[in-house]
Amino acid sequence: MAWSTRQLAELAGTTVKAVRYYHGVGLLEMPERGANGYKHYEVAHLIRLLQIRRLSDLGVPLSDVAAMGHAQEEPEEAIRVLDAELGATIERLRRVRAELALILRHRAPAYVPSAYAPVSRDLSERQRSLLMVYSNVLGETSGEGLHELLGSAGDTGAEFEALPADADDAEVERMALRLLPVMREVRETRAWATGSGRGARRAEQAMGEVVEQLHNPAQLRVLERAVELVTAEGGEAPRGGRGRRGG
Template identity: 65%
Template structure:
């Protein structure tokens, strides 16, 4: 008895397109043809097609199916390698599910790193963009410190976010002065904030450059002037402290 391509595909619960593809890549031998040109598949073809389908269903890449069918190939080794790959895949999927659960619980945007999900709803789009970049270049420890810092907002945060780009020098100086006490408290409670990039995985210089570039492009000119003024005030604090201990 012989089967047509369509009949063989139906027996193996696959498609004619798949059978032809297996022929093309050398996994399934092309059968003899009848006088009128039709292929005649027999039991060995069905067995091989079922083997291919079974291995494929197990997750074996088609590029490795041929090797697993060789007599000199150790099937246990190939199966152990496949099992290790599947274990890694399951671990990744479980991690993704856990992260999605955190995002759903806090109704946070999907792109927000899970560590920031609890505080993300109170942040502006600009702040979310910054934390996304920061979490990419900072270490896990520094990212966690940053999350704790964000969970302690100050009343001047909203004023800073709302500062128009054409704010005058007086408004910039006043806001910087009002923000200074909060920044001082944050630095005392979170010494990490004085040098957040110190333990960056790709180096402090890379992290600092990336973070600075993000701030320049995300904040408006007036906000950048406030940050510059704040840095000057903090430098004065450091100078006064050094002078007092000299």
């Protein structure tokens, strides 16, 4: 007995489109055609189609099915590789689910690193953005350092966030002095140390651009002045922040 394409697909629990696709990529041999021009599929085609479906259901890429789809072969190494890949995928999905649980529990923005989900709602949008970029560009440790400093800044941090763009020189000076203890802590803990080399310098330059674009002119003047003050005390200027620039 011979089957049509549709009958074969129904027997194998797949679609005509899938059967045609398997023909196109060379996984399923083309059957002979009858006098009427229709394809006539045999038992061998059904078995091969079931093999393809089974391997596909196991997660085997179609590009690998050709090498491991015959019953007489024992592709143990390919199966071990697939098992390792699936194990890594499962671990990643478990980690993602744990992160999603934190986000949902604290109703935090999904883009904020999950470790900071418990406090993210107390931060401004700018602080969240800084935390996200620092954690990814400079590493998780740097993000933790920034998070601690944002928390220790308290009312000073909130006041800095609210500083208007047209604040006068006296207000900028007062705010810089308020931020000076935070800058000292940056200096002492080296919270944003990034190592050395071209990659570290590029990261620091990138963070300088982030700081510049996320703050208004008055806030940038405050940061510049605070860096000047902490440097005048004999300390190294905080890295990844904004130093004195011309213009």
